[in-house]
Amino acid sequence: MKHLIDSVLHEILSVKNLVHAISGSTASVVAISTFYPLDSARTRLQAGDLKSKNNFSLQLIREIFEKEGIYGIYRGLSSIITALGFSNFVYFYAYNCIKVCQKNRTATMDLLTAYTAGAINVLLSTPLWVVNTRLKLQSNSNRYTGIIDCASKIITAEGIKALWSGTTVSLLLASNPAIQWMFYESLKRYVARIFHNDELSSFTIFILSAISKFLATFLTYPLQILQTRCRAKNSNPSAILKAIIKEKNFQGLFLGFEAKLTQTVLTAAFMLVVYEKIVANILTLMKSY
Template structure:
């Protein structure tokens, strides 16, 4: 039976798709390199998203529009200032706080995502008789890969978020302890400055501000105090965030195909990959960033009664207490991290794929 030329072309393209294990390896290597290079911006982004930072740097109430303009104007300054502040107060190593669980999460997350995407792209194109370059195939494959990755790696991201916010939580606890101790002394009639100073020094010594907590100890603490369900906090927001990776993959594939049609311009392949990866990530981030803030709030370590209990409840509470601008807290630090991260990840991914295809 005669076959249409289009079907032959589809089968030929499918036969050229690299195997799943190569996608797995390439995604893991690319994710690891990107995470290490951009780790300091990840720490700053997480703190700017948290309400711990918002409480410590609370501003007077302003109209929503003015608040958003002011927030956008100071994001870059805040990012640079916090990088210097964290390095000075907590040491350079604090800029890589949570890098251990990040690597433990990023390497399998990128590997799973890229491998699932490549496998599903081939499966959907063959099952539904679509071209491997069809936007519908890219959309379905990216959504499947995003959901799979979010479910498998959510506990790692909860531990990482807690580690990055730990120092701020301990500082808040220490301040509260000092205030309470001084208040108790005053109630008992001990008003002398020497006694108050001695009490403050005692509390400060009893509550070291930056103890080293390992990822395993943090995970054990979460399970002990909040149950296994504590490791899956923010999962609904992560599912919402699948839209970001879906948009990114669809745009990346589209831009890559457009660039491939312009090979006559003599633009190096690596430059085309950098442009496609950077543009795709920027657009996807602009559209979906608020879910990042919601997810961070839901993953915070609760102090007493949990403040953020669900996706809708968190959205309404942040909107009511802090205004729309809060949903883009840490946005500049996030862009400074994710765009270079995407460029490094996809460039190495494409390089490893090309290298593996010639072996």
């Protein structure tokens, strides 16, 4: 029994898992920095903060720029880099720790592994995402000087539980990366079998990850609307759902979908290309020593 426990701990605490975690964290920061204006427009549409008659991403970005300048487009970038970097470090570390303990890789196992990693990530990183959402949506009458200032003001005004606003919805939304990874890993195995090569090109990785993220986003988007509103206003999910449907019918559950789809597919696809290449290069370098 002791030998088994030692073996599992050795796998969990391996350098390889740390490489995956650092690579995932780095790749996510590079990707979000590249496509941040799209993410900013999407968040403000979902939260109902941006009153626009169109959902076209570039037009939304132009509207924000005309009203608020370059600061409006990149508002909250530093906090999202912190949140995303930490979040993906936790996610990729947990995902690979669970994965190495599995003997058989199937679509169902990929789904369960990714969801478990996502749930762990949600519980640890939600406060950073709540702060990030508030920073993006801050008004001239309610300004924050940074992450710590925003978090302290939320705790003072609403209590520490407010930092975990929307956790229930976020746990449901852990299904998004779970579905994405299920499709992505399954497609990778399928393509590798066809071409008899486990080493996929950057273009192939980009296409496979884009398809996977598109399917995951389409299937879970209404939950993302609820998540953003919960983080922004610390309200009850059911009350928010009723308000959205009452105001805009069921179409309101897909508010900002075009902006989200453009941002999330490009960001996720680019991130996985960077992630896969960083991991491959580091592991190859490690083998040479």
